[in-house]
Amino acid sequence: MTEAPATIMLNGKSRKIKQPCSATELLSELGWKPTQVVIEHNGQVIPRSETGAIMLREGDQVEIILPVAGG
């Protein structure tokens, strides 16, 4: 039996994700590679090596951030 989707806050907007869903799976769905971005999960910066181990749950706050041009 598949689990009901969960709703997370992703970059400030509500988004439904399948369950279970790892941070790596979410990135892949969004077209980003783990090496391009950094994830903040419920206020904690996730080391890239641990992205795959992060499972996203109902109500999680997720930010996907990347370096951009700036002064």
Add this chain to the structure above:
Amino acid sequence: MSNLCIAGREFQSRLIMGTGKFASGELMATALAASGCEMVTVALRRADLSGKQDRFATILNFVDPSKYLLLPNTSGARTAEEACRLARLGREATQSSWLKLEIHPDPRYLLPDAVETLKAAETLLKEGFTVLPYIHADPVMAKRLEDAGCATVMPLGSPIGSARGIETRASIEIIIEQATVPVVVDAGLGAPSHAAEAMEMGADAVLVNTAVAVAADPVRMAAAFKAAVDAGRAAYEIGLAPKRREAEATSPLTGFLNEK
């Protein structure tokens, strides 16, 4: 010419470059090479989740971290808390613990918030960051940040992107006189002559972005800034001629045609 040393790391170039506002990644990369810089700033923003990645999406494809020391900034932060959050994200994203700490709550003038900057610096220094804070040209603030353990102080010449040059000269002179860490004049340098002026005053380095990025030919302008920084530094190391109120003739004062 002597090397620049920040937090024990040596740099041959005294020009630090920002990467914002360039028309393309390719142009930015060519301009950075022409500037001779060894350290570049980057910002941090939310990734585009719409599926169409913007032109900044792959900035690290244009800036080789083995060639340039990355200096993630905290632009966008309005408080110490926001700056610390961005700093931690920046460290993981760039794998660089060097940080340009900037906190400016007012978008019109982008002037740095001294109270929040000191608070954030103290937190981040404890977490092992090498902190290069952007500050107003305030000698007392510069001392406080230096005492806290910051690697440099980076006073502004004039507001970010204003191209007005060094309007804070008198205060920057005091900062340079008192500092035991490198002084980097950051913000407002709109012309190579502004960069040369900062270096002649004894600044250890300058940080330039807009003046190069928005130039009609950013690559030649980058080279012009490089030449200006080198010239200004050389002049500082050599020592400028003393200023005088009255003229002092450069030609012989004898053998005039009208002499009797």
